[in-house]
Amino acid sequence: MMKQKKCMTRNVSVHLLTISAVTLLLSINTVMAAAPNKIKMMADACLTCHGPNGSGSGKIPELKGLEKSDITESLFGFKSGDEKSTIMGRYAKALSDDEINLLAEYFSALDK
Amino acid sequence: MNQIDRRTFIKLLGAAGIISSANGFVFPGSAMAKSKARVVVVGGGFGGATCANYLRQYDSSLNVTLIEPNVQFITCPFSNTVLAGMKSINFITHNYDGLRKNHGVNIMHDTVISIDASAKKIKLKSGKTLAYDRLVVSPGISFNWHEIKGASAENSKIMPHAWKAGAQTLLLRKQLEAMKDGGNVIIAAPRKPFRAPPALYERASLIAHYLKKTKPSSKILLIDSSGDSEELAMFRKGWEKLYKGMIEWVDGSEQGEIVSADTKALSLTGRTIGTLKGDVVNLIPPQHAGKIARVTGLADESGWCPVNPQNFASTLQKNIHVIGDACIADPMQKTGHSANTQGKICAAAIVIELNGGTIPDVTYNTGIYSLLNPKYAFSSAGVYRLKNGKLKQVAGGLSAKKASRKTRLKEARFASGWYKGITMDTFGKT
Numbered sequence: 001m002m003k004q005k006k007c008m009t010r011n012v013s014v015h016l017l018t019i020s021a022v023t024l025l026l027s028i029n030t031v032m033a034a035a036p037n038k039i040k041m042m043a044d045a046c047l048t049c050h051g052p053n054g055s056g057s058g059k060i061p062e063l064k065g066l067e068k069s070d071i072t073e074s075l076f077g078f079k080s081g082d083e084k085s086t087i088m089g090r091y092a093k094a095l096s097d098d099e100i101n102l103l104a105e106y107f108s109a110l111d112k
Numbered sequence: 113m114n115q116i117d118r119r120t121f122i123k124l125l126g127a128a129g130i131i132s133s134a135n136g137f138v139f140p141g142s143a144m145a146k147s148k149a150r151v152v153v154v155g156g157g158f159g160g161a162t163c164a165n166y167l168r169q170y171d172s173s174l175n176v177t178l179i180e181p182n183v184q185f186i187t188c189p190f191s192n193t194v195l196a197g198m199k200s201i202n203f204i205t206h207n208y209d210g211l212r213k214n215h216g217v218n219i220m221h222d223t224v225i226s227i228d229a230s231a232k233k234i235k236l237k238s239g240k241t242l243a244y245d246r247l248v249v250s251p252g253i254s255f256n257w258h259e260i261k262g263a264s265a266e267n268s269k270i271m272p273h274a275w276k277a278g279a280q281t282l283l284l285r286k287q288l289e290a291m292k293d294g295g296n297v298i299i300a301a302p303r304k305p306f307r308a309p310p311a312l313y314e315r316a317s318l319i320a321h322y323l324k325k326t327k328p329s330s331k332i333l334l335i336d337s338s339g340d341s342e343e344l345a346m347f348r349k350g351w352e353k354l355y356k357g358m359i360e361w362v363d364g365s366e367q368g369e370i371v372s373a374d375t376k377a378l379s380l381t382g383r384t385i386g387t388l389k390g391d392v393v394n395l396i397p398p399q400h401a402g403k404i405a406r407v408t409g410l411a412d413e414s415g416w417c418p419v420n421p422q423n424f425a426s427t428l429q430k431n432i433h434v435i436g437d438a439c440i441a442d443p444m445q446k447t448g449h450s451a452n453t454q455g456k457i458c459a460a461a462i463v464i465e466l467n468g469g470t471i472p473d474v475t476y477n478t479g480i481y482s483l484l485n486p487k488y489a490f491s492s493a494g495v496y497r498l499k500n501g502k503l504k505q506v507a508g509g510l511s512a513k514k515a516s517r518k519t520r521l522k523e524a525r526f527a528s529g530w531y532k533g534i535t536m537d538t539f540g541k542t
């Protein structure tokens with residue numbers, strides 16, 4: 001009797017472990033390593049304010065999974081001053097047109 | 113998990129595609145499998161924690177160890193809100209679980225006491241020795257007490273600096289709470305360079321916010337060795353509106369800095385400003401790079417550490433990088449945001465150098481929000497790029513001089529968002 005109970009507990013634990021291993025795998029996926037290149041580095045600079053993965057932070061908007069055209073429109077607008085902002089205009093003016101397009105591509109490709 | 117031994121657990125993880133190693137988890141699909149180098153990071157603040165985190169994000173084969181004496185990190189950013197009673201100390205307290213669990217950084221709670229750059233080894237207070245291939249040093253600041261007669265670490269228990277957050281923040285808060293209405297608070301700042309100059313004006317603002325509500329006849333005397341600036345003008349305009357007559361700005365530039373402190377009389381003396389007496393005295397001493405950087409030959413005669421801003425490699429010692437407040441990265445200000453940016457760029461540069469490749473041309477971003485009260489803030493931003501080996505500002509500047517109440521409120525909300533974002537990003541929270 002005792003033995004059987006022990007065995008059952010073990011089975012349950014194994015299940016739980018498999019689940020936690022999968023959860024672990026999923027959570028690790030979100031922070032999977034990616035080699036640094038120009039656009040990765042520039043995208044990572046955005047995360048200081050926009051939070052991990054560009055998920056947004058408080059009132060600072062989310063970037064991940066947005067339409068590419070929405071991102072480029074905003075950034076070009078901030079850069080030219082046509083789109084009003086409190087702070088983004090002061091950052092966007094530093095970006096080249098190419099960099100804006102690449103950043104938009106990067107964030108739009110992330111899962112929402 | 114009591115029924116399963118470590119081996120079974122590892123086997124299960126292996127089945128799920130996760131391989132365990134002695135140094136923690138190696139993430140699946142190692143990004144740059146070539147390196148397998150040992151990188152040791154000294155100091156778990158904004159620079160060091162970010163760098164350790166991103167080293168692992170950029171190259172999962174790296175063995176990254178972060179050395180930091182404290183189990184918890186209490187941030188200077190938002191510590192002025194603790195002084196004002198707006199937030200508790202818990203709000204600004206963080207731990208290293210995210211770096212350990214989400215990013216596989218080895219955390220050692222210890223203090224580095226010496227660095228042998230030729231043997232590529234460091235010695236720890238516990239007696240341990242650690243070898244490295246690359247060392248990143250981000251020890252923040254230390255205080256140059258001897259420039260002010262009567263000032264010392266011991267005397268900061270009477271005249272707190274609160275320029276490193278924690279016990280000092282709570283002490284200054286206690287003194288402000290105990291002060292009677294009509295009392296005088298002196299805030300005395302050192303000459304530049306020092307950590308986060310705008311935080312000085314934020315401090316005067318938020319202390320005024322607290323006093324206005326609870327002890328409205330009190331006054332604040334701000335002794336400022338930096339002299340006038342565009343940024344100060346914006347604060348003074350805000351003070352005029354929010355705290356009329358409460359904050360007196362004393363020009364301490366041109367040799368006006370504090371030269372002696374009398375902890376019995378609670379007074380400070382400056383060359384050109386005479387002797388001033390307060391009821392609460394917040395004496396912020398002159399600063400230089402954290403001690404470990406200075407005793408290991410990483411700092412020059414200025415007391416700060418010269419680096420190549422492309423990879424933050426020390427120009428004085430091989431295979432060592434210095435980031436954060438301790439390094440000379442002019443014209444980037446010494447802020448948490450700058451330290452975070454430098455941590456990422458330094459991490460990328462190390463990974464690229466170890467694996468072969470060239471470091472790309474990227475922007476270096478920094479910024480700082482300043483709260484004048486919980487609903488009124490503005491910001492200063494700076495973007496830099498490398499030009500001929502030097503950092504040159506390419507964009508940035510202050511918030512609009514004229515703005516509606518709504519805009520200032522929006523920036524106050526963004527300040528909170530910034531704080532949440534940078535602390536998650538730095539300490540590897542998901």
Ligand SMILES: Cc1cc2nc3c(=O)[nH]c(=O)nc-3n(C[C@H](O)[C@H](O)[C@H](O)COP(=O)(O)OP(=O)(O)OC[C@H]3O[C@@H](n4cnc5c(N)ncnc54)[C@H](O)[C@@H]3O)c2cc1C
Binds near residue numbers: 156
């Ligand atoms: C009141 C105030 C408000 C501020 N507000 C802002 C803000 O709103 N925004 C902003 O961007 N910045 C702000 N700052 C500035 C910010 O706090 C610093 O610029 C930032 O902390 C610098 O990061 P760092 O990594 O260089 O040093 P730190 O963050 O100080 O980290 C250094 C770490 O190194 C450790 N260490 C030191 N020596 C050793 C050793 N020998 N061995 C092991 N570990 C060691 C220390 O324990 C510490 O944890 C503010 C500062 C103050 C004082």
